[in-house]
Amino acid sequence: MANDSLTRAHIVGAVLDPFASSVPLTVMYDGRPVFNGMELRSPSVSLKPRVDIGGDDFRVAYTLVMVDPDAPNPSNPTLREYLHWMVTDVPSSTNNSFG
Template sequence: MSRAMDPLTVGRVVGEVLDIFTPSVKMNVTYNSNKQVANGHELMPSVIAAKPYVEIGGDDMRAAYTLIMTDPDAPSPSDPYLREHLHWFVPSNKVPFLVISIHFLKWVSLYTYIYLCIYPLCCRIVTDIPGTTDASFGKEIVGYETPNPVIGIHRYVFILFKQRGRQTVKTPASRDHFNTRKFSEENGLGLPVAAVYFNAQRETAARRR
């Protein structure tokens, strides 16, 4: 797909929120167990009320990731003076469990090793956030804030960064005026490895047929 036809570019996510990057990790974001986020698709506010299930797959199962969700259209797309508004922040500020389980392999049974290490490899799940504040590879630091678009159509962007080693990612000072580029620079995260966004507007807003 050409850069001009890339949905993140078409949706101005690349440009207004992110610099050009090459996705290298697969990320699936699903609401209510059956509503998967797809670039540019619209989701109703009632669907996105509770935090989604996030599934991440990569070649290195020992890798740590930071996930953020932002709204670059707050409080309204025509006057986004709060840009960006942070809706969710989940870093992996601890050693991935896979590393711990391998380190203590001699103390566990073969069955336990297969369950803890081989099973995740088969499923390719690195980060699992199914509505809990403490996932296997990440701890929710800034809780999920339910999107509540009042004026206009808002973009809600999930951005995934791969951490370098066992670094600690700093907690943002505020939800409002969050800046993804500055956040990445301050924490030495580099470019994202994955991103996806959806649109949402007020539940009772008029929609095109």
């Protein structure tokens, strides 16, 4: 299952409800793909990411949310679910030309 790493990291259950992916999603910083469970450091994510959504129905829109589920660090998550940014009304079949 695509979200197994999120379950092992206690993201599914604590931050997210269980889910099944319905469209492919790729997030890349500086040309490098981001994977579930990957730790990201501030310098590597200082610029906006490239996001590709592989849907095919332009009537469908998504909300993309970047949160830190265990901020400031996993051993002391006092800021759990810290919101870094949110983008709403992202159309399906989006590539890097979208806003």
